[in-house]
Amino acid sequence: MELEAIPGVGAKTAAALSELDDPVATVESGDVAAIARAPGVNEARAARIARGAIRRRHDDAGRVLATDRAREVYREAIDLLRERTVTDYAAKRLETFYPSASASRIAEAQSAAADATTREPDPEVRDALAGVEPLDDPPTVRVRDRCLATADAEMFARAERAVPELSVETVEDARDISELGRSYATVIVIDEAFAGLDVDGDVKVRPDALETPAETVPERLLAFFATNRERLEAAAAVHEAAAVAGDPVAPDGPAADLDHLRDALARLDDDGTIVGDDELARLTDAVDDLDAAVSTAASVADDRLREAIRERDVTIEGTDFLSLVEQGARVDSLLDRELADEYDEAIAAAREHLADALRLEPEEAELAEPIFDGDPSFPVDHDEAAVSRLRTELAAARDRRSARLKADLASDLGDLREPVEALVRDALELDVELAISRFARDFDCTMPEVVDPDADADPGESIGAGGDGTIDSGFRIEGGRSPLLDVAFDDAEPIDYAVSGATLLSGVNSGGKTSTLDLVALVVVLAQMGLPVPAESATVERFEEIHYYAKSQGTLDAGAFEATLRDFGDLVEGADGRLVLVDELESITEPGASAKIIAGILEALDDQDATAVFVSHLAREIRDAADFAVAVDGIEAAGLVDGELRVNRSPKKGHLARSTPELIVEKLADDRGGEFYDDLLEKF
Ligand SMILES: Nc1ncnc2c1ncn2[C@@H]1O[C@H](COP(=O)(O)OP(=O)(O)OP(=O)(O)O)[C@@H](O)[C@H]1O
Numbered sequence: 001m002e003l004e005a006i007p008g009v010g011a012k013t014a015a016a017l018s019e020l021d022d023p024v025a026t027v028e029s030g031d032v033a034a035i036a037r038a039p040g041v042n043e044a045r046a047a048r049i050a051r052g053a054i055r056r057r058h059d060d061a062g063r064v065l066a067t068d069r070a071r072e073v074y075r076e077a078i079d080l081l082r083e084r085t086v087t088d089y090a091a092k093r094l095e096t097f098y099p100s101a102s103a104s105r106i107a108e109a110q111s112a113a114a115d116a117t118t119r120e121p122d123p124e125v126r127d128a129l130a131g132v133e134p135l136d137d138p139p140t141v142r143v144r145d146r147c148l149a150t151a152d153a154e155m156f157a158r159a160e161r162a163v164p165e166l167s168v169e170t171v172e173d174a175r176d177i178s179e180l181g182r183s184y185a186t187v188i189v190i191d192e193a194f195a196g197l198d199v200d201g202d203v204k205v206r207p208d209a210l211e212t213p214a215e216t217v218p219e220r221l222l223a224f225f226a227t228n229r230e231r232l233e234a235a236a237a238v239h240e241a242a243a244v245a246g247d248p249v250a251p252d253g254p255a256a257d258l259d260h261l262r263d264a265l266a267r268l269d270d271d272g273t274i275v276g277d278d279e280l281a282r283l284t285d286a287v288d289d290l291d292a293a294v295s296t297a298a299s300v301a302d303d304r305l306r307e308a309i310r311e312r313d314v315t316i317e318g319t320d321f322l323s324l325v326e327q328g329a330r331v332d333s334l335l336d337r338e339l340a341d342e343y344d345e346a347i348a349a350a351r352e353h354l355a356d357a358l359r360l361e362p363e364e365a366e367l368a369e370p371i372f373d374g375d376p377s378f379p380v381d382h383d384e385a386a387v388s389r390l391r392t393e394l395a396a397a398r399d400r401r402s403a404r405l406k407a408d409l410a411s412d413l414g415d416l417r418e419p420v421e422a423l424v425r426d427a428l429e430l431d432v433e434l435a436i437s438r439f440a441r442d443f444d445c446t447m448p449e450v451v452d453p454d455a456d457a458d459p460g461e462s463i464g465a466g467g468d469g470t471i472d473s474g475f476r477i478e479g480g481r482s483p484l485l486d487v488a489f490d491d492a493e494p495i496d497y498a499v500s501g502a503t504l505l506s507g508v509n510s511g512g513k514t515s516t517l518d519l520v521a522l523v524v525v526l527a528q529m530g531l532p533v534p535a536e537s538a539t540v541e542r543f544e545e546i547h548y549y550a551k552s553q554g555t556l557d558a559g560a561f562e563a564t565l566r567d568f569g570d571l572v573e574g575a576d577g578r579l580v581l582v583d584e585l586e587s588i589t590e591p592g593a594s595a596k597i598i599a600g601i602l603e604a605l606d607d608q609d610a611t612a613v614f615v616s617h618l619a620r621e622i623r624d625a626a627d628f629a630v631a632v633d634g635i636e637a638a639g640l641v642d643g644e645l646r647v648n649r650s651p652k653k654g655h656l657a658r659s660t661p662e663l664i665v666e667k668l669a670d671d672r673g674g675e676f677y678d679d680l681l682e683k684f
Pocket of ligand 1: 486493495511512514515516
């Protein structure tokens with residue numbers, strides 16, 4: 001597949017994505033974190049790309065959300081889900097759920113969501129999730145003590161790409177290689193042709209070096225794990241907390257052995273160096289402390305000698321004395337002759353101090369001996385060249401040890417490299433699942449049935465309309481409660497509503513007509529996203545498009561009115577498979593004209609087998625203006641109690657609800673009586 005075949009992926013994004021290991025598979029996997037590892041692709045964009053790939057896989061080019069208000073309802077649904085995530089990743093990843101008209105996409109999302117809702121949200125897991133983030137690729141570490149060498153131009157280019165951490169050097173022959181050996185501690189020759197090469201120094205011929213980066217540049221893996229330490233520890237904690245809560249993240253346990261991971265991380269410092277190895281620490285300290293230890297060792301010897309000299313009576317022969325006086329001769333010869341044993345002891349003490357202070361091994365101590373080995377002197381002298389030789393030796397041992405430990409740890413971590421990707425991905429996906437589960441629990445959701453509009457072959461799949469028989473289009477919601485209401489969810493009254501075909505929804509002021517449209521839109525949008533809906537049960541047609549028009553703010557001028565009318569003209573063209581929700585369209589123009597226009601639109605929609613709910617206060621007028629039997633539902637007030645409307649929020653099928661003014665006139669007629677009110681009431 002061409003990356004550019006994915007909706008929304010242009011040449012530039014395709015180029016960025018092609019930097020991924022397996023671009024097509026990654027994009028198709030829908031793994032937002034993995035896609036976001038492409039340069040310049042953030043998680044929000046990655047979510048859009050993943051959504052594009054999903055659309056392509058399901059051959060789902062349609063746009064279900066056809067109006068601003070429909071898109072707004074989708075955003076509100078996504079926000080309700082996003083509020084229930086812990087990680088940024090999950091918040092973005094939820095955007096891969098979109099209302100689809102594809103049966104296979106809806107089924108796929110429903111199956112994922114159904115699994116998700118079996119998750120038990122657990123506070124410990126929630127806390128642990130706070131530290132989880134997608135794994136990061138650390139910047140390339142430059143390693144300067146090692147190089148790759150090749151005589152082949154093609155290999156050179158490949159090596160530079162595969163191992164950007166190391167310099168790649170061109171060589172022609174063994175002499176060049178040996179030359180390199182002087183500038184680099186280790187030279188790795190990658191040409192087969194040099195097999196059997198014998199040059200001094202740490203020179204290896206490794207034709208497989210580019211394929212075994214863990215050995216060639218263990219620093220890469222170490223830097224990766226060091227950079228991601230906190231994320232990995234957090235992911236491990238999530239897996240553990242979930243297991244303790246009895247709801248493991250993955251059925252077969254964590255993708256990586258957590259003890260193994262922790263043990264490996266404990267051996268790694270934040271800068272990618274090795275910690276916790278006594279021998280490496282000893283060698284590192286020995287190199288660092290060498291100068292200081294030599295100087296204290298010399299003081300130890302000096303103290304000893306000073307003590308010895310102080311306690312000794314020295315008899316000096318006249319000739320010696322004379323030569324001392326005449327030539328300003330040093331006392332070294334005297335020291336040698338008179339205090340030879342004491343001097344030897346002082347030197348031994350110095351050597352012992354040095355070996356102790358630096359914790360030298362016997363062979364290193366032997367190497368240290370020449371440091372205090374010169375002609376007797378006071379104060380005791382040391383040999384700087386011998387110090388330098390010891391330093392070189394200790395530093396080489398330190399580097400060898402560190403390289404070996406790095407290679408060991410890298411090979412250990414190499415086994416964990418892929419599993420930790422899955423470990424973190426599973427933890428992040430758990431956050432997505434938990435958000436869906438919380439949403440479903442917080443709003444008492446059920447998984448809706450989304451039926452094929454052409455499913456009349458299977459009567460079991462048809463949507464029953466309020467007990468008036470069965471239909472095979474529209475929607476049916478039972479016990480629906482909208483989380484979008486301006487009242488607390490606990491106070492939302494459940495609504496039953498089913499519509500097939502084009503219907504007017506009448507009702508008292510503030511009866512809940514707009515809220516009913518919102519509920520219908522939300523349920524249908526969620527259902528087509530493949531998610532559970534806030535209702536006791538719901539069955540919806542798989543709509544091709546959702547057109548939801550919010551109440552217009554006042555009368556439109558001629559131009560805007562014409563534009564709106566044109567919109568509806570387009571809307572009624574091929575409206576089959578559409579859900580049309582319209583709130584008080586009458587406010588766009590004067591009531592008489594509005595009633596005629598709405599009647600005409602309803603008629604066209606009804607002819608097209610669209611599903612439509614038009615909220616209107618002009619239901620009676622529209623019905624009169626229509627050339628067909630318009631269905632009218634009504635949100636009925638049970639009456640006025642203490643000046644407040646008591647409303648039955650579920651629309652009554654086939655019922656023109658009495659308006660608020662009618663109710664008030666009726667109340668006055670009842671309360672006060674009299675001709676005036678009775679006549680008024682007659683007029684309704
Ligand atoms: N199902 C419900 N449960 C609880 N409260 C509700 C419900 N539906 C509506 N309400 C409350 O009634 C108020 C009015 O609802 P809504 O705006 O939907 O009525 P309306 O019939 O569209 O009003 P109008 O005729 O003025 O346009 C809402 O703000 C909400 O507080």
